[in-house]
Amino acid sequence: MTETATTEQLKSDSMKVGKELADLCREGKPIEAVDRLYSPSIVSIEAESDGTIPRRTEGIAAVRGKTEWWLKNHETHAAEVEGPWPHGDRFIVRFKFDVTPKTGPMAGQRMKLDETALYTVDKGKVVQEEFFYNMGM
Numbered sequence: 001m002t003e004t005a006t007t008e009q010l011k012s013d014s015m016k017v018g019k020e021l022a023d024l025c026r027e028g029k030p031i032e033a034v035d036r037l038y039s040p041s042i043v044s045i046e047a048e049s050d051g052t053i054p055r056r057t058e059g060i061a062a063v064r065g066k067t068e069w070w071l072k073n074h075e076t077h078a079a080e081v082e083g084p085w086p087h088g089d090r091f092i093v094r095f096k097f098d099v100t101p102k103t104g105p106m107a108g109q110r111m112k113l114d115e116t117a118l119y120t121v122d123k124g125k126v127v128q129e130e131f132f133y134n135m136g137m
Helices: 003-026 030-037 060-072
Strands: 038-045 056-058 074-087 090-101 111-122 125-132
Touching: 003 030, 003 074, 003 090, 003 111, 003 125, 030 038, 030 060, 038 060, 056 060, 060 074
Parallel strands: 038 125
Antiparallel strands: 038 056, 074 090, 090 111, 111 125
């Protein structure tokens, strides 16, 4: 396989996974996205940690648990998903949320969140996700 063919295949794989992930998130099915699209050895990296979830989470069970925690502890008023935008074996998706946390220091305070996630794909599965946002805004 030529280098161009390899690059095109990586882009095709990441776009396929990215489109399915974004579609499932648009449908309000992030747990299904984790179960279908993530590698058993997934690594999830947050930009910051406020103490409620670790900055780095490893393994499918832990990442599923982190996603379930987020859903359980936030009332979502609106969600917008943009993308995916592929780049080789990676893609990005932008998430905009209007939520009210149910617990923690911001409990009961409605807020808008805007974050971008960079996903890395290997063999048709997400092997790493990295979130970019600013909690100090």
